[in-house]
Amino acid sequence: MNTKLNVLVIDDDAVVGRSFDRVLSGKGYQVVTALSGEEGLNSMNEKHFDVVFTDIRMPGMDGLEVAESIRARSPLTPVVMITGYATEQNENKAEDLGVNAFVRKPLTPEIIESITLKAVNDAAKPGVPATEAEKPAGHETETVEKSPARLTVRIVAKTVAMLIAAPFIALAYIIALPLIGFYQFAKLAYEAYARKYPAAGKLRMAGLFLKNVGLFLASPFIALAYVIALPFVGFFMFTKLALEANAKRRLNA
Numbered sequence: 001m002n003t004k005l006n007v008l009v010i011d012d013d014a015v016v017g018r019s020f021d022r023v024l025s026g027k028g029y030q031v032v033t034a035l036s037g038e039e040g041l042n043s044m045n046e047k048h049f050d051v052v053f054t055d056i057r058m059p060g061m062d063g064l065e066v067a068e069s070i071r072a073r074s075p076l077t078p079v080v081m082i083t084g085y086a087t088e089q090n091e092n093k094a095e096d097l098g099v100n101a102f103v104r105k106p107l108t109p110e111i112i113e114s115i116t117l118k119a120v121n122d123a124a125k126p127g128v129p130a131t132e133a134e135k136p137a138g139h140e141t142e143t144v145e146k147s148p149a150r151l152t153v154r155i156v157a158k159t160v161a162m163l164i165a166a167p168f169i170a171l172a173y174i175i176a177l178p179l180i181g182f183y184q185f186a187k188l189a190y191e192a193y194a195r196k197y198p199a200a201g202k203l204r205m206a207g208l209f210l211k212n213v214g215l216f217l218a219s220p221f222i223a224l225a226y227v228i229a230l231p232f233v234g235f236f237m238f239t240k241l242a243l244e245a246n247a248k249r250r251l252n253a
Helices: 014-027 037-046 063-073 088-096 109-123 148-194 199-252
Strands: 005-010 029-034 051-055 079-083 101-104
Touching: 005 014, 005 037, 014 029, 014 109, 029 037, 037 051, 037 063, 051 063, 051 109, 063 079, 063 088, 101 109, 148 199
Parallel strands: 005 029, 005 051, 051 079, 079 101
Antiparallel strands: none
16 A cells, blocks of 8 residues: 555543554554544544544444535545444444445454445445445455344344245144155055065064154144144244343443
């Protein structure tokens, strides 16, 4: 990278700014930090920035107000929202303002480097929103573009779909298993009458016949057990996934 690109980091937590500076300074970026939205906008009056990172919750002017102001004065400047308190309402408003992406705390060096590179590269593709642009080769972007609330909704929807599908899957077993049992029974009967068995063979054939008849008769009850058990299994999985999602949200917050 021959020309240093300017990165502005607006966050009332100085540790965040220092993290960006430490990671990006050696990668060809010039990092400027600001501890408030007002300070960050003043920095934009003094120089051009290739990408702006802003915390969503700050005293005074919050990240949404900062993003709105940046969009008014510099519509093409990529804006990435840093958040540890994502809500669906804030995300929707940020998307309406044209925020390019979200990145969740805590931040790792890999996340900082990859999201910065992605934002800069996406800005170089006119007409292509950052969230839809192709990822740079060799880099995995670890942005979180879906809030925990949306993730939980997706998990709930998937689990509900599984719960709805479970009785139909069980019904398929009810229909299929007797047919399979009847096929086995017919096959054995055919083999029994197609061959000439000795006395011992006849007894063995009779035992196999009774075994398959038993399986044939038991198959509807086995399928019924699936009908009864699967919704409970699905509900258990739904509860487990919902609790895990809520625990992750609380941990990240």
